[in-house]
Structure formats: C-alpha cells, structure tokens
Amino acid sequence: MISRERIDGSRDELRRELEEFLRMPSVSARAKGGDGFRGYAEWVRDRFREAGAEARLMETAGHPVVYAEIGTGDRTLLSYGHYDVQPPEPLNLWESEPFEPAVRGGSIYARGVADDKGDVMARIQALRLYIEEHGEPPFKLKFLIEGEEEVGSPNLEAFVHENRELLAADACLWEGSMKDEAGRPMIFCGTKGLAYVELRARGASHDLHSMYGGIAPNPAWRLVQALRTIKDEEGEITVDGINELIEAPSESDLEAIRNIPFDEAALRASWGVEALDRNLTGEDALKEMLLRPTANIAGIHSGYTGPGSKTIVPSEAFVKMDFRLVAGQSPGPVVELLRSHLRRRGFEDLEVVALHGVEAAKTPVDAPVVQTALETWKDVGQEEAVVYPTVGGSGPTSLIAHDLGIPTIMTGGIVNPESRIHAPNESARLEDYFEAVRYFARFFERFGDGG
C-alpha cells in the first residue's frame, strides 16, 4: 500500500504538475477551430506515457479524445474524465487569475481545478505512483479523457458506440464525485435519465382582443388543461403507463437511502423555503429525489408578460418540461407514452417536441465496485463515506453504464460544497487533492487484488 509519507514527500512535485495543467485555457465553449486543444490533449497523453501507459489521441468530429491503457489480466477498470473546462467569465469576479493557480487558505483556485482537471491529474499521478511501487497492474486499466464535456459531450456517444470493444470493462470510475458539507466522501451509483419536451399550443393566427375571451381558443388555458392530466392535485405524475415502466428500487437502494445523512433543514435554508414540495421530509424526500421520476416545468410562456394589464387572448403558448427518469424508463418510450396519453384525452392539437433524451444509468449499490470504493475510503482514513443510489441529475454516464452495461460510479471527492464549479473562484482543497491521489492509487491496488 502506497504510504501517506510517499505522497506527502512529493507534494511540491505533484502540485507543480497539476498547476501546469491548470494554466492551459482549455475552454471548449470557445475553441471552435480547436486552437490549442491538440496541444492540451498531447500534454495529457504525454503524462500517461511518462507514467508508463500506452497513450494516444483518438479523433472525433470535435476535440480529440486521449485514450490510455496499461496492464493485463482478466478484469478491466475504465476511468472517465475530461481535459476541457468551462469559460472563466465573468472575469472581474475572480480574486486571482483563472488560469494562474493560486493557493489561499489551503485551497487551490483556478478554472477547472475541481471540474475536472484535479480529478484527471490525481488519477494519472496515482497511476504513476502505483507503477513505481508495483510495476504494471495485474488488470487492464483504461483511461478515456475527452475534451468536450463542458459543451455537452456532443461527440461522445458516437465515440463510445464506435469503440465498444476498446472500452469494454468490468467497472468504470466516472468523474465528478464530491464531499458533503460535513466532509464525508459521496459515492454516486447512477444518474437519472432525461426526457426534455416542449408542449406547444396554438390558438388564433394572431393575438385577439380579450373581449373574445369567452369564445376564442386560448392556448394558455389549453396547456393548463393538458398539464392537469400530467400531474394530479397531489402532485403525483399521472401520465398513462410511465410509472409502470419503473424498475422498483432494490432493498439495498432503500437501505442506502436510510443511511444517507440528510440535512433537510440546511437544504430548506439554502433555498429559502419553509417546506419541500408536497411537504416531503426525510427518507421520503430522498427517495423522491434519488429514486423517483419527475415531471418538472422548467419554463412556460404565453401572451403578454410585461408590466401592467394588456387584455389579449394569446395566439400561442408553450411549456418546457424535463422528465427525470429512473431505471426502466427510456426517454423514447416515455415521450411516446406522453403523446398517446395526450391524444387519448383529446389533446391532438398540442405539438409535443422532444428536445433532448438521456438514458438513466443505475449501478446497484451493492455492486463490487461500490464495495471497493467504500473500502478504499476506509483505507485512506475516511470511515464515513456515503453511498447514494443516484445523483438525482442526468449525464453521459449512461453511455457507459447503460449503453455499454458497465457498472459505473463516481468517487474520489475532489469537489467540495464551496468549490464553485462553473463559477468564478473555482477551487479544490489541497488536502482533498493529495488524498485523491492516494485514494485512486489505493483503489488500483484493491482492484488488482480482485476487490
């Protein structure tokens, strides 16, 4: 086992290398022509080579993917991360330069340090330390580092589907784990799916004087009437057939929920609300957030929305809804069920536009990789890591977990609640960073031991 002393003795060197990575302005949102991106990818590739792995760039329709591999054996571990970052703007809110790392109060500040360069670098350094100590691992270790995560991974699906064999693995460590308010590492075992739809209603060809309010078709009322069939008065989703698709949570999922320390009062305070939706509390709230689908109104618009009182019957109305889906509910079938649900109730006139779909990704909380993650946290002195059945949100995790069927979790804990990812003054605690290097090295050891 790689000792704490081994890492503590290399802190300056580890940090210098991370800082070199952080100085690269790899903002995918603005590098349309790929300016510099090949150089950033090559730098990452070279770190893998230095550590001892075989590494190469693989082309996509966008920025190249860095792929690295080392080791032999029956079992395979895949690691996913990204070398691109969010734009740093607004610049005036940064206390130090976004691409010139600065340490204050034990944290390192730079764009991308928490999301996701710290994570990527910690894993590479963990690999190097592992090889220095043990030589080649007795299992296959694969790294997929993309350069477009912050713009929605537009080319990842094609890449994953075209490289099924190459990416095949027994488990995957996804990016993006964090620690909670109390400093406990969080292990996430899945993401929800997503079906994002827009419902559009039309009335007259133009806005009408509201003297016709009693006889003119009103598309805003039409939407309200349709929405009332989507959720009932108690707020339960009532779209025909979509609840039937849900795969019931396992006893282990429910057990995991019971073990989550949930500071509901802190959540309510941070939102400034007196109660959660439908007065949910405790375990019920957690189950709802992590294991149940949602039918959320993300936006709605119709007619006159300026100041004062304009009297019209609007000519059109739309509502944007995101359905967060759980295992069993694929976005395609869910949208089809919604369509037929509305049709069956006479809402043929509503246009249902499917804007975006993501599959749910669910790894059992008692999968071996989760156990390995938990045990590894204990090895580095974190006795209270918490297992979450899902993270509540959605993401490209599903490409690996659902499409390739690889058990996928998020662990490692570089991000903390004050990390301000995607915002000015992004940071990570240096202690968390060095701990992560040790965590991943230890994880590789355990995985090599068959754990």
Add this chain to the structure above:
Amino acid sequence: MISRERIDGSRDELRRELEEFLRMPSVSARAKGGDGFRGYAEWVRDRFREAGAEARLMETAGHPVVYAEIGTGDRTLLSYGHYDVQPPEPLNLWESEPFEPAVRGGSIYARGVADDKGDVMARIQALRLYIEEHGEPPFKLKFLIEGEEEVGSPNLEAFVHENRELLAADACLWEGSMKDEAGRPMIFCGTKGLAYVELRARGASHDLHSMYGGIAPNPAWRLVQALRTIKDEEGEITVDGINELIEAPSESDLEAIRNIPFDEAALRASWGVEALDRNLTGEDALKEMLLRPTANIAGIHSGYTGPGSKTIVPSEAFVKMDFRLVAGQSPGPVVELLRSHLRRRGFEDLEVVALHGVEAAKTPVDAPVVQTALETWKDVGQEEAVVYPTVGGSGPTSLIAHDLGIPTIMTGGIVNPESRIHAPNESARLEDYFEAVRYFARFFERFGDGG
C-alpha cells in the same frame, strides 16, 4: 324632419368643417404639456357656440373637457365623444398624410375620422341643422367631449364624479358605434366589467438545478394547480361565488341574441381556427361572448423560455388574467371572492395583485333610448339595425351607465369593418358620415317628441 336634400345640399360645407377638425394633430399620447390641446378644445367649443349652444372648457388634471348644453324641458339627453386621436405611427404605412384628409373610393382617410372625430362632428352638425330647423330643443341636450380617451381617460372618473348634477340625464349616446360586414348598423347596450389580476407564485430564492425537481417547490406547477381550481375540465369558471353574482340576462336580452345575424364561419376564418373555444356555435357562442363572464389568461411566464433545453426549477411564476364581468359582478368583490377561493384551497402562498378594475355597464335592450335608436335608423332608411346586449369589451361607459345610472348606448355607425381604427389608413365612408349627421338630427327630433 330634416330632409335628405337639406343635408345633400350642404355636403361640401359639412365635409370642409370635418376636414378642418381632422387636420388638428390632437394626439393625446404625446401632448404631455398640452401643446395645442387648448386650441383644439376651443375650436370644438366654438363649433357648439356657432350652432347655438352654450359651451365652455372645463379643467381636469389633463386636457380640458369641452362641455356644451342647450334646450330646456323635463328630459335630458347626454352625448359623449372625444377630440383626441391615436398616434399616427407607423407613418410609412399611410397612403396619404394622416392629418391631411384625402378621399379615395368614397371614403375619407385621416387619423381620427372614424375614432372619434367623425362622430363628434356629425353630432355637432346635426345639432346645428336641428336648431336651424326647429330652434332650441324642448329637452336638455348635453355634450361631454374629452381629450384623453386614447390614453385611457385617466381623468374622466374624477370629472364624472365631481359633476354628477351637471351630467344628470335620462339617456346617453356614447361614442363608438359601427356597422357590421353587411352594412347593418349595430346598437350596443352595454360593456362588460373587468377585473385584471396577476397571480404570483414563489419557490426557492433562486432557480435550482432540476435534479431537485422531485422535492423543490415549483411555482409554475403551483400556478397550474391554482388555475385548475379556477376553470374546470370543461372550461367552466369555478371560482366560489362569482357565478352567483351574475344577474340573469333578461328575456329581452336572450331575444336580442336570437336576432343577431352571427357569421360564425367568417369569424373562424378571420382567426384561422377550426372551432371556437369549447366548440361553441351560434347562439351559445353569442351568449358566451356578450352575456357571460370570462376568466381569460392574457399572459403567463415562468423559468426558462429561450431556445433548447435548460433544466431548472424556476424560482417564480406569474399569470395575468382578465375577468370580463357582467352586470352584478363588480371587480372589487370578484377579486375578493377569488382571494378567498384560493385561500380556502390552501393557496395562501399565492399573491393576488389587482391591477385594474372597471364596472360592467348594462342598459336594457328594451330601454326607451334603444327603441328611439332603432326607430331613428328606420327613419333614415336602415331597416335592419341590430341590437347587441353588450359589446363584449369593457370601457369607461360604466362611469355614466353604472356610476351615474344613466341608460347608455352606442349608435350612429360611423365606423365600418374596414375603418382600421388605431391603425394606419384610418377611414370612414362619406355616405356613412352624411347619414350619421342625418341620424343624429333625427334622433334629437325623436327625443324631443318624447320618443
């Protein structure tokens, strides 16, 4: 009876006077300092004096009112009009200058000719012809001509309430009557009331990631849940107690509805819809439009309404609603009923903001003044004038009809369906104009005869 020949012989003179009026750019929307307005009012006052009436300007907080009076007797007729006009913009769409009247195809084009200068001038000229023929009328004839109708009559309520005695009358001829598509004069016997409210819902203090969609209060859903208690699935208004306030339409109102020639297909075609709301047709549609209240959504907004799929739980939502009210339903009590309706159903968290209120104004369709209007139309050769119980919209008519309790109707028929009031190329047919002069002169004769 003033002969058609008497008027035909004076056409040039009548039209020259109207054109002089039309050349005055009395745009109330932009004359903050009153530039020229006093002059316009004085010009109108002088026309009354020339005709033989006593006339004067009366001050308000805005533009002066022209008040004129003539005659003695037990009975009194009040006439309402306005000397201000809408802005002429956009100027490039006018085929001739907005303030330089031009005749094309039998119509006179100028800003204000249909709304409302033609109407005002026709009544003054009718008065002059009447006096030339008969001398002073054997009844009191009062004229109230304001200069702020096109900016919402902000000072009319105070004026009317302060001058109750002065304005007392047995009947009032309001401005704004028109002819229908088939050329039939329309007589309107009322306006609906209006209660304009905004319902506001709040969720968290800021938009949240929609991963919290299952547990975060969603103000857009909250509004939908409130709205579903305001109208049921059939589109019937279900606010506790507001239907009970409705004064049932009289048998004469229902009879009037049956006599209205309603070209439903033409209406649907002009709106580009296949059916009216709730598949209403014929008499049912007319009853709904003219005799029943509405609960119209004029606008609704919450969350993200741009392109694509942003996944948030919005922090706030609002809906703008106008309730068109019928006799018996005052806006104040209606808003209070709405508040208690929502409170009773647990929606104490919704803010109900009353933005605007107007009383309904209803004159019985068999009131003597309506009979006089109908008979007068027959006198000038229009056998098929149509009586409407209300006009469907709302307006300051209620200040006279409701607050002063004076039977008030709209008749005279200067406007036609192609008049484009408030738009470029406003026009009135010259034949309609000269007919209106004769109509009002004959109306005064009938009123003087006790009819």
